[in-house]
Amino acid sequence: GMPRTGGAKDGTEDIAVVIVPKDEFIQNYDDETLDKLVRTEIKSLSQKLAAYKRPVTVIIKKEPLPRTSTRKVKRSDVKELVGV
Secondary structure, three states: OOOOOOOOOOOOEEEEEEOOOOHHHHHHHOOOHHHHHHHHHHHHHOOOOOOOOOOOOOEEOOOOOEEEOOOEEOHHHHHHOOOO
8 A cells, every 4th residue: 555645535545556467468568658558457456455555656667566585476576566
């Protein structure tokens, strides 16, 4: 989550998602098309979720997420990438 400041929901968090598309998508589509495809797919999938569970911020990265030696995602490093 990303902290929300201001407004009626001050002090709460917005759902954020960081997406790393597969290499084949990165190679086959330009940045604008890739962005549109990913956001459309997320919007489609989130319709099945309750409104408070839907991602508000979508971040698309082309480089792999930082991982530990056991191949788990380093959540603290990902938070730094998105500016939390």
